Amino acid sequence: MALPNAAERTQSDLAHLIHPLYHPTDHQEPRIWVEGRGALMKDINGVEVIDGLGGLWNVNIGHGRRELGEAAMQQMNTLAYCSSYTGASNLPAIELAERLSRVVYPSINTFFFTSGGAESTESSFKTARFYWKTQGKPDKVKIISRLLGYHGVTMAAMSATGMPDYWKMFEPRVPNFVHIASPYPYRFAAGDASTSQGVAAANLLEEAIRREGPDTVGAFIAEPVQGAGGVIVPQDDYFRRIREICNKYDVLLISDEVITGFGRTGTWFGLEHWGVEPDIMQFAKGITSGYVPLGGIGVSDKIKEAMDSTPPEQRWMHAYTYSGHPTCCAVALANLKIIEEESLVQRAAEMGNRLLEGLHTLDAMPAVGEVRGLGMMAAVELVADKATKQEFPSAAKVGARVQREMNQRGLYTRVRGEVICLAPPLVTTAEQIDRIVDILREAIPAAVQG
Numbered sequence: 001m002a003l004p005n006a007a008e009r010t011q012s013d014l015a016h017l018i019h020p021l022y023h024p025t026d027h028q029e030p031r032i033w034v035e036g037r038g039a040l041m042k043d044i045n046g047v048e049v050i051d052g053l054g055g056l057w058n059v060n061i062g063h064g065r066r067e068l069g070e071a072a073m074q075q076m077n078t079l080a081y082c083s084s085y086t087g088a089s090n091l092p093a094i095e096l097a098e099r100l101s102r103v104v105y106p107s108i109n110t111f112f113f114t115s116g117g118a119e120s121t122e123s124s125f126k127t128a129r130f131y132w133k134t135q136g137k138p139d140k141v142k143i144i145s146r147l148l149g150y151h152g153v154t155m156a157a158m159s160a161t162g163m164p165d166y167w168k169m170f171e172p173r174v175p176n177f178v179h180i181a182s183p184y185p186y187r188f189a190a191g192d193a194s195t196s197q198g199v200a201a202a203n204l205l206e207e208a209i210r211r212e213g214p215d216t217v218g219a220f221i222a223e224p225v226q227g228a229g230g231v232i233v234p235q236d237d238y239f240r241r242i243r244e245i246c247n248k249y250d251v252l253l254i255s256d257e258v259i260t261g262f263g264r265t266g267t268w269f270g271l272e273h274w275g276v277e278p279d280i281m282q283f284a285k286g287i288t289s290g291y292v293p294l295g296g297i298g299v300s301d302k303i304k305e306a307m308d309s310t311p312p313e314q315r316w317m318h319a320y321t322y323s324g325h326p327t328c329c330a331v332a333l334a335n336l337k338i339i340e341e342e343s344l345v346q347r348a349a350e351m352g353n354r355l356l357e358g359l360h361t362l363d364a365m366p367a368v369g370e371v372r373g374l375g376m377m378a379a380v381e382l383v384a385d386k387a388t389k390q391e392f393p394s395a396a397k398v399g400a401r402v403q404r405e406m407n408q409r410g411l412y413t414r415v416r417g418e419v420i421c422l423a424p425p426l427v428t429t430a431e432q433i434d435r436i437v438d439i440l441r442e443a444i445p446a447a448v449q450g
């Protein structure tokens, strides 16, 4: 099949399309993707690269799986859409919720579906407020989140997201959102030697709850492994201490599993690594491997009980047209079938180890400050000075340069500041994993010296 003319399509893109995080200076030569297969993607010029971020941390089963297209076609030809508002339901949504109850944390057995991550964040926040109102604590409305946390960019989600760049041109933020520092083992400096770093980082939550007043704090939201903030894997004792603090002060723990869900970290869901259960978990991305938009939240049995026992006039008055979308749920079911039948959760753990071990062979490079990761999420943080962990001056544009060097060698991924983020599809082959490492081995010195 003849590929369309790249220059002409780029002109049309520039004239008519607004992209996420848009600015024209970064968009004069957009990479126009036309095809994907496994961990590979091909652009409009026929150039094939490894998709180092699995789309946007979401294409867990890899590109080009016909089963998902067939599931969508079959459902669309049968019943593409119907309302799921109270009083109505549909077969794929029922089956998906039941299926999720078997793989999600034991105390979470009921689910509400959305169309993506930010809608899920909004749903979690509203559910937390709802829950406390049903418990006679209507003032527990504040949400605490972490700097470098990412929860989407609708207004409330943006207010929880801990990256000021996302706020700047949209201020003021929604009131009643509070941030604490993230655990960030590479850079977090604990206050005193008697406490581990993980506990010290978690104790920042206790301090914030006390400062704000426990009667005003409804929930704490956190990604088990921070993704967009630079693949920050917390200390092993961090989330256990977080859970204790949430219990002590009656604060709901919301686990944002939009990236970490569905096998990405080598377990079905992220907090399993530390034996911790949240009160609300939210998901998106990997539930359909990005083939169609779908997200949602799961709530603990105690929250479901509150929903069931509230009088009708105080119901959970929250809704989306596309909640429980039959076609999206059918695609999710086909996706989960592949994850289960091909043991992709286990594969993420194994291939993730291979990736991390490979990346550790770069440790000795002068610009490599830290290599870190969990399952199929990994990062290489570049620094100007290893001893002081000093970052490169932003004028040096090392992040952009390393991105270009990786692109030229056949690896496409995102770089946050000078942190190279990796989250390839869970089906990435051993050879492709090794190739990713080899590309970084060449691209990092080329970028730093250049």
Ligand SMILES: Cc1ncc(COP(=O)(O)O)c(C=O)c1O
Pocket: 116, 117, 118, 119, 121, 150, 151, 152, 153, 223, 227, 228, 256, 257, 258, 259, 284
């Ligand atoms: C952890 C997390 N939460 C929420 C979101 C927002 O999802 P969406 O872009 O689908 O709104 C993202 C997106 O990257 C995410 O990584």
